[in-house]
Structures are given as C-alpha cells and as structure tokens.
Amino acid sequence: MKLWLIVPCLLIACTRVHAQPTVWQPEAGHTQIALWPGTPPGFTPMPGPEYARTDDKSLIAGKSVTAVSNVSQPTMTVYSPTANNTGAAVVVFPGGGFEILAIDFEGTEVCDWLTAKGVTCVLLKYRVPSVPYNWKCDCRPHNLEVSVPALQDAQRALRLLRSHAAEWHVDPHKIGVLGFSAGGYLVAEVSTRKRPSYPPLDAADKESSRPDFALALYPGHLSTDHEAFNHNVPVSRETPPTFLLQAEDDRVDGVDQSLAYYTALKKADVPVEMHLYAHGGHAFGLRPTSEPITRWPALAETWMGSIGMIPSTQR
Secondary structure, X not given: OOXXXXXXXXXXXXXXXXXXXXOOOOOOOOOEEEOOOOOOOOOOOOOOOOEEEEEEEEEXXXXXXXXXXXXXXXXXXXXXXXXOOOXXXXXXXXXXXXXXXXXXXXXXXXXXXXXXXXXXXXXXXXXXXXXXXXXXXXXXXXXXXXXXXXXXXXXXXXXXXXXXXXXXXXXXXXXXXXXXXXXXXXXXXXXXXXXXXXXXXXXXXXXXXXXXXXXEEOOOOOEOOOOOEOOOOOOOOOOOOEEEEEEOOOOOOOOHHHHHHHHHHHHOXXXXXXXXXXXXXXXXXXXXXXXXXXXXXXXXXXXXXXXXXXXXXXX
C-alpha cells in the first residue's frame, strides 16, 4: 500500500465524511504567490474543486493531518527566517503519492523548523493529482523532455526564488530542495534534469532551475520491484550534494529506493550522505515519536553545515 492509501484514509477518504472543501491558505503574515503569470503549462482540468481537509481522528504522532488536492493553480509561500538569516533557502515538496499534498506535517511544520535555524523556507503547493505519475518506477515514456506538471512547478519555484533572491535576502547559490515520499522523487527529478520542462515565459525563467543541495526523505519511484534504478532520473556529476533518509521497515516505499539513488549518486561521484534506520515506517515528517529516526532534523542540520549551506556550528 502507498502513501495516499495509508496516511490518507487519513488524508483522503476519512476526511471527506466530516469536512467541507476549502482552498488551503497559509497562516496570517505569509502570502501565497502564484507560480505562473497565466494558465500553467500543460494545464489539464482537475476532477473537482481544490480542497484542504483536516482529519482529526486518524492522527500522526498525536496530531491531526491536512490534505490538499485538486490543485490546478500552484503557488509558493515564502517563510522568512525567525533566527539570524544564514542566506540559505529550501523549497519544500510535501508528499502524498502525487494525489494529495500532506501540507502540514510534510510542509508547514518543515518551514517552522527551517526558519528557526535561519533558513528561508518556500512551501510549494504543486499540482496534484499529477499524471502520468503512478506507482511503477517506469512511470512515463522514455523521453526526458516529457512535460509533467509537478516537475514544471518545482522548476518554476526554483527560478522564481532565484529571481527574488535579493528581495528575500537569499543567497542564490545556497538554494536547496527537500521532499518526502513522492516529494522525495520530485527532489531527485529537479536535481537531475539539465533543462527546464517548459518554455521560458518571463525574466524569472532566465534563472537556473537546479538546486544547490537536496534532501530526500523516504523517497519513492526511484527503484523498480526488481531493484533497478529509474532511468528517468539522469544522475550526473552535476547533481547537487544529497541527503537521504529511510527506514528499513518502510512498507510503502521500500529502503531500496534510497539505496538505488545512493548507488547512482556514488557512481557519478556526487557527494551523498545516507541514513538508514531499522524502524520508523513511512510518512512521519518531523513529528517526534519514540523512534530514533524521527530525530533526523539534527542530522540534516549537521549535514547542511558540512557542505557550507549554513554555519557548521548550528545544531
């Protein structure tokens, strides 16, 4: 079973019985910014209106979870540092099987952590459902130029962030990406694609769409059932330094996902750090439990310091 089937009975099925559809909005003081100046490239109608639904019955680490889906107009929300600004920024891709976005425990809660460490956080509300993704690794044609809405949104967010770097007090050479599950696959895609997957629209599209560093947490779609690496992720020496984390008892996206990506990165001589834990399962975000794997943010901070993205003294 996959993320959108287990976390979300949580996030899809259960919530429908006691919540009315609403469009997700950030807390007061944070403004959503439209990614595209008009209709997004490759626009396709969604199966219904956009919704954000909170399930307060099926909990993760004792807290409710919120799902967002039917996103046809993607946005980015900028969260400024609440501690001394390090100049670094991270674009966050929530998971959800490319069906929904786990907007809180794999989104806003990540921004709360990063901004407290002096890092600008950009929360991406990318288009979902996003076809032609599915749960097989070989999930689209053997054509790396094929246009996929979620990837287009991720690339556009990175370009917009760089184009506003001075205004948002961000170092354009210290921009990373972080994603969970399906969002972890999006991290790998945006890290490895040399060219954008849409034609340039404005001045922002003169900027690079590649991140300077990447963190993929319990990623999916990177390995087939036969443990072959997904050829739609063209790893090269230009792929940025990467941090990987997964549990060996992850029954949704097995540990072979991180192992396959780690091996590909090593073969390309890309700096990579991987942490595997015996227990932890799937889809825990930053919510601490008794499982040691849920204390991964400290490891990520140390790693970001080791590659010069934040001061190495930060823990």
